[in-house]
Ligand SMILES: [Zn+2]
């Protein structure tokens with residue numbers, strides 16, 4: 001069904017950019033290397049399955065707007081065709097989209113891709129999650145509509161003002177540290193050997209540094225202007 005919807009967007013003329021009115025978009029879909037990376041990188045299972053961070057099947061990047069990449073990326077709704085700024089699903093709306101992103105205009109689900117490894121895990125764990133997910137789905141989607149409605153009213157900070165490096169260190173680094181620490185803690189409990197816990201404090205500087213680089217990378221990436229764009 002999702003493939004049919006994706007094809008439906010393919011044939012529909014793209015609506016103009018909400019900022020500049022232009023229709024010159026770069027299309028990010030299954031043929032774009034970032035999306036291919038998202039499909040194949042095994043580490044992204046954590047983002048998808050645990051954190052519910054999802055990537056829409058199609059993203060449109062305006063080539064006319066002279067703005068940072070993050071501010072000219074749009075997610076088209078496959079149902080109503082409205083273009084939503086990709087920034088909508090940042091900050092507090094970045095996580096928890098296990099059932100897909102919800103369009104704030106029509107309330108329908110915008111299809112997202114699944115990472116190959118997440119799909120593999122989902123197939124193997126099918127009996128565990130399927131029925132609870134069926135029950136939770138309508139309630140969760142209602143909650144998604146509710147929270148996206150709240151965020152819609154708030155002004156969106158320009159990408160150039162976002163403290164990416166601090167976010168990388170504390171948010172990304174913190175989450176990664178938390179996930180790995182939980183794994184190590186479980187291992188230590190299973191083995192009943194508390195000395196196995198030593199990497200938990202030792203990993204703090206590692207993830208802080210890793211997070212700083214991640215932030216720097218995202219900062220550079222998100223602030224790219226169309227003229228310098230090579231993609
Ligand atoms: Zn534009």
Ligand SMILES: [Zn+2]
Nearest residue numbers: 077080103106
């Ligand atoms: Zn819609």
